[in-house]
Amino acid sequence: MPTSTAHQARLQLYQPTRRPQWMERVITTPWGTATVRGKIGQVHADIIEAICRHAEDHRTVAATGHLQILVDPYRVRVSVGGGTAYSKDTLWRMLTELREVSITLEVPSQGIKVLGGILDRVEESPATRINHLTKKPRQLWRVTLDPAFAAMLRDDLQLYYDPAPLAKIETGVAQAIARHILTHRDQPTGGWLIDNLIKAVGADGDSVTMRHRRREIRACAESLKTVGLIVEDDRIFREA
Numbered sequence: 408m409p410t411s412t413a414h415q416a417r418l419q420l421y422q423p424t425r426r427p428q429w430m431e432r433v434i435t436t437p438w439g440t441a442t443v444r445g446k447i448g449q450v451h452a453d454i455i456e457a458i459c460r461h462a463e464d465h466r467t468v469a470a471t472g473h474l475q476i477l478v479d480p481y482r483v484r485v486s487v488g489g490g491t492a493y494s495k496d497t498l499w500r501m502l503t504e505l506r507e508v509s510i511t512l513e514v515p516s517q518g519i520k521v522l523g524g525i526l527d528r529v530e531e532s533p534a535t536r537i538n539h540l541t542k543k544p545r546q547l548w549r550v551t552l553d554p555a556f557a558a559m560l561r562d563d564l565q566l567y568y569d570p571a572p573l574a575k576i577e578t579g580v581a582q583a584i585a586r587h588i589l590t591h592r593d594q595p596t597g598g599w600l601i602d603n604l605i606k607a608v609g610a611d612g613d614s615v616t617m618r619h620r621r622r623e624i625r626a627c628a629e630s631l632k633t634v635g636l637i638v639e640d641d642r643i644f645r646e647a
Contacts, residue, residue: 408476410460410570412563413590414438414514415452416583416608422448423610424579434609438514445508447525449582450487451501455525456570457486458550459560467561472554473527479536480548489575502529512559519562523555566590572633580620581627583608584643585634598644 415421418441419434427448434441464477480498487493505526513520528551535544552560566589576582584604605611605620612620624631628638635646 408459408462408465409560409565410456410568411452411566411586411589412559413566414512414517414519414559414563416586416590418512418514419443419583419609420447420510420512421452421583422579423583423608424448425450425582426579427451432609436607438516439519440513442511443508444510446504447508449579449586450574451505452582452586453487453570453574454483454498454501454505456573457483460570461486463547467557472557474552474554474557474560476550476552477532477534478548478550479545481536481538481545483548486569486571487574489571502526510555512555514563517563519559521555521558524553525556527551527553564590572630575633576630577627578623580605580608580610581624581631583610584624585631585636588636588643588645594645598639598642601638601641601643604643 417438418436420441420443425448427446429446431442431444434443458476458478461478461482462476463479466475468475481492484493484495484498485491487498508525510524511522530549531546532549534547536547538545568589573582573585576585587604587608588599601621601624602617605617610620611617625638631638632646637644637646
């Protein structure tokens with residue numbers, strides 16, 4: 408199954424920060440519109456992408472449209488931690504925040520119009536995997552995604568990539584920009600202007616805010632390079 412889809416990033420589903428605040432956001436972009444109520448940022452995106460990327464099995468519940476995913480929670484934790492296992496307690500808190508969010512998304516070009524949530528349920532599965540350190544079994548998770556989000560995963564432009572390098576990017580605005588660029592097949596002549604990217608992910612503001620965002624992006628130049636993006640002067644390029 409896909410790691411993500413194009414309009415999750417293009418419609419700014421996740422706030423461009425690693426420390427989101429609860430808010431209701433109404434987002435209008437050239438690709439469509441979104442209303443998002445809740446507290447979800449780039450780490451929440453890391454979690455959903457890790458669940459999708461590391462799905463061992465999945466099925467759609469025909470009667471309701473829910474998407475059920477079988478996944479090893481340890482692999483999710485390692486992906487979200489960028490190679491080091493993420494805190495169990497923090498992961499569970501963020502799953503709770505994903506459970507509470509509500510979304511309305513409309514993408515006319517794809518025929519997508521959804522109203523619902525993202526995450527419906529997380530529960531332990533009878534299926535197990537052996538922990539290679541302790542030699543004891545650990546239970547897998549059965550993650551159930553909301554029908555609205557499941558429909559978007561099915562009908563939107565699907566993206567396939569390893570989310571772990573994205574999770575290692577130090578700032579939320581740089582993560583959001585990397586995710587946005589991943590939705591584009593072609594690079595504009597001369598690359599992307601950093602200021603335009605900041606606006607495209609919803610991180611713009613007054614001159615002081617913009618200066619801070621530019622500094623945060625340049626501070627992430629090395630980690631952006633690991634996902635194939637080069638920061639040069641006032642632009643970002645795909646690595647040749």
